[in-house]
């Protein structure tokens with residue numbers, strides 16, 4: 244069968260059948276295994292939601308307790324991973340450190356037992372347990388400190404904040420952070436999930452699957468946008484500068500970070516919940532200086548670009564929440580990765596269930612039967628186009 248229509252970015256082309264999550268972009272609905280994100284944010288936790296995503300149903304009390312227990316038990320890192328991290332440059336981006344460490348985990352745990360449910364379970368537990376420890380350890384190590392060992396008496400979100408800040412977090416802050424993780428845990432076939440699925444379809448090990456997804460999430464058009472939002476608010480600097488800033492972006496045809504989505508044509512339902520969480524944090528710990536700028540920008544962008552369906556996406560308010568929680572800006576995307584590991588693992592498991600290796604086709608646009616020109620007669624064919632690409 245040949246499918247001839249080419250759609251850049253595969254827009255609208257189904258790449259799989261999945262029962263993990265559902266998005267209605269026109270009406271702003273997101274469901275995990277049929278349960279709305281609003282219900283989960285109100286009643287569930289990140290780990291319970293991870294279980295739901297990965298195993299397809301809410302756990303019983305006993306199943307949840309066992310899952311949580313296993314994750315607590317596997318939070319620590321092998322000292323060789325910590326030693327490897329000590330060699331990373333302090334100036335390196337934490338997403339690169341995370342990608343390297345996720346792949347390195349595969350060195351330690353047996354590969355390719357993909358038909359063994361115990362191996363699958365162990366990989367799920369290890370990755371969910373260790374990814375937060377890696378992120379927190381890199382943060383402390385790049386400041387010249389030893390990483391802090393996880394604390395078994397703290398739950399998933401509280402333990403991460405503790406390992407990061409060396410202080411036991413306020414319960415409201417920990418609960419809000421847990422909801423943030425839950426909100427970022429899954430979102431159908433986005434770029435990083437697709438990347439995970441393509442890698443999974445080769446039957447490689449799950450650590451390689453997560454490493455490839457982390458690399459894809461890092462880009463500014465995807466998970467990296469939450470970091471760029473804060474840099475943008477910083478650059479805008481004041482409410483008065485919102486209109487001139489927007490005008491100059493529109494004239495340069497540059498994208499406003501934290502706005503727009505391939506699927507949502509209304510305000511992202513996760514952005515609505517995150518904005519509410521940000522306000523709860525501001526009420527208890529003080530208003531963020533950038534919040535008024537963000538509100539003014541949201542209004543200005545809605546006025547100017549609402550007709551194109553450009554509204555805040557998940558990344559617009561998440562950065563403000565993370566800032567209030569004391570998370571450094573360049574850890575926003577790694578925090579996203581901690582959460583999305585649940586979704587990636589759910590898709591990995593689903594992919595294994597009915598696997599066929601991904602091998603799309605292409606529409607060839609290059610030369611045919613070109614002559615081989617000898618070295619001394621060649622002119623550079625690529626430099627100019629490469630330069631245009633890099634500077635545009």
Ligand code: ACO
Pocket residue numbers: 252433463464465466468497498499500501502503504505506548551553556557558
């Ligand atoms: N600012 C200004 N205009 C925008 C924006 C934006 N943020 N997003 C889309 N548009 C405009 C485009 O210029 C285009 O206009 P045109 O039709 O007049 O040319 C139209 O809306 C459609 O935009 P596309 O780029 O074709 O939409 P696409 O679905 O390919 O891109 C994307 C979606 C990548 C998220 C885009 O909206 C964007 O770059 N946003 C900013 C980065 C961002 O916030 N990314 C995080 C997304 S959420 C996530 O990944 C977790």
